[in-house]
Amino acid sequence: MRVVLSAYDSRGGVEPLIGLAVRLQGLGAQVVLCAPPDELPLRGVPFVPVGRSPKELMAAKVPVTPASIPQRAAALIAEQFEKLQAVLDGADVLVACGILPSAVGARSVAEMLGIPYVYVAFQPNSLPSAHHEPIARPGHPLDPAVTDNRVHWEQDAEAANALFRDVLNTERARHGLPEVKDVRDYGFTDRPWLATDSLLGPWLDEDAEVVQTGTWILPDDGPLPDEVEDFLDQGEPPVYVGFGSMPVGDAGREAAEAIRALGHRVILSKGWAGADAEDCLVVGEISHPALFPRVAAVVHHGGSGTTHTAARAGVPQVIVAHSGDQPYWAQRVTALGIGATGASITDALRLALAPETSAHAAAVAAAMYPDGAAVAAELLIEEYGR
Numbered sequence: 137m138r139v140v141l142s143a144y145d146s147r148g149g150v151e152p153l154i155g156l157a158v159r160l161q162g163l164g165a166q167v168v169l170c171a172p173p174d175e176l177p178l179r180g181v182p183f184v185p186v187g188r189s190p191k192e193l194m195a196a197k198v199p200v201t202p203a204s205i206p207q208r209a210a211a212l213i214a215e216q217f218e219k220l221q222a223v224l225d226g227a228d229v230l231v232a233c234g235i236l237p238s239a240v241g242a243r244s245v246a247e248m249l250g251i252p253y254v255y256v257a258f259q260p261n262s263l264p265s266a267h268h269e270p271i272a273r274p275g276h277p278l279d280p281a282v283t284d285n286r287v288h289w290e291q292d293a294e295a296a297n298a299l300f301r302d303v304l305n306t307e308r309a310r311h312g313l314p315e316v317k318d319v320r321d322y323g324f325t326d327r328p329w330l331a332t333d334s335l336l337g338p339w340l341d342e343d344a345e346v347v348q349t350g351t352w353i354l355p356d357d358g359p360l361p362d363e364v365e366d367f368l369d370q371g372e373p374p375v376y377v378g379f380g381s382m383p384v385g386d387a388g389r390e391a392a393e394a395i396r397a398l399g400h401r402v403i404l405s406k407g408w409a410g411a412d413a414e415d416c417l418v419v420g421e422i423s424h425p426a427l428f429p430r431v432a433a434v435v436h437h438g439g440s441g442t443t444h445t446a447a448r449a450g451v452p453q454v455i456v457a458h459s460g461d462q463p464y465w466a467q468r469v470t471a472l473g474i475g476a477t478g479a480s481i482t483d484a485l486r487l488a489l490a491p492e493t494s495a496h497a498a499a500v501a502a503a504m505y506p507d508g509a510a511v512a513a514e515l516l517i518e519e520y521g522r
């Protein structure tokens with residue numbers, strides 16, 4: 137069986153696909169990953185770079201304007217057609233995730249070649265449901281006067297069409313494909329997959345056909361860098377601070393200062409923003425699955441991958457949400473009593489480090505499903521294997 141995995145996203149949105157790829161390879165499947173040309177823990181998975189590096193775009197401070205969003209989408213869709221045709225030749229299924237233009241471009245190539253397509257989301261609020269509101273699209277904020285989530289989702293479909301339908305259909309016409317009327321639903325399909333844990337990120341809408349597999353974690357129990365091991369051995373478990381790909385300015389330094397003021401040591405991840413601070417250990421890319429079980433708490437931006445990894449480690453969390461799905465995960469962490477959020481990191485950390493929060497975190501970790509990537513790999517082979 138040959139599986140192609142496609143994503144245009146930051147590292148946190150691509151690593152789950154590598155976790156799936158490793159499981160698929162363990163079951164004898166051939167796998168190719170198509171993703172942006174950023175540094176990734178590929179684990180031997182064949183890789184085809186697609187699209188400009190999101191990290192380089194952020195570092196270059198390329199402005200995002202109402203006109204630039206469709207332009208970038210058009211370029212990404214065109215590159216999907218250029219790169220994926222050869223990769224998909226002879227494939228049994230395409231699995232796609234990431235931003236919508238990437239997914240609809242990938243599906244269009246699969247449609248052209250007659251290859252089955254599966255869309256996967258890494259947070260429930262990416263998928264339409266009356267139980268939650270959508271994530272606002274660029275230039276299309278949610279109307280605070282609207283209280284019916286179904287209306288929000290109707291407006292979300294209109295926003296997706298306004299942003300991406302013309303550029304998608306222009307590229308499809310070049311390749312002899314018919315027009316798409318609803319871009320979002322074309323990308324999502326009527327049977328999307330959801331790679332979240334059913335306790336941490338449950339799917340509540342029984343009327344929608346969604347395949348929830350559990351979260352796709354890339355296992356990593358290898359050794360930590362020597363400097364990290366030495367730091368961990370020198371005292372009480374520290375607090376980890378990391379905001380991933382978020383352009384957070386001084387947030388890392390400010391969080392580190394607040395944590396030290398409470399008497400705790402700090403491991404600070406540079407992230408894409410290049411965070412730095414005094415009197416703490418500053419690290420680059422580091423294995424979250426290996427590190428998180430050994431820290432007192434995790435302060436982070438609230439991405440799906442980091443939230444799941446911290447929850448699986450049984451460590452309390454403080455989420456400083458910025459955008460996208462992050463407010464959803466902040467709400468879930470507080471609802472389960474495994475962490476805190478709020479304007480004051482000091483107050484949130486006090487709550488996160490309370491004994492009852494640690495007890496809840498340990499209980500949730502014990503109840504989470506161990507390996508959603510294995511479930512997804514078996515389902516793909518069962519449904520699409522020859």
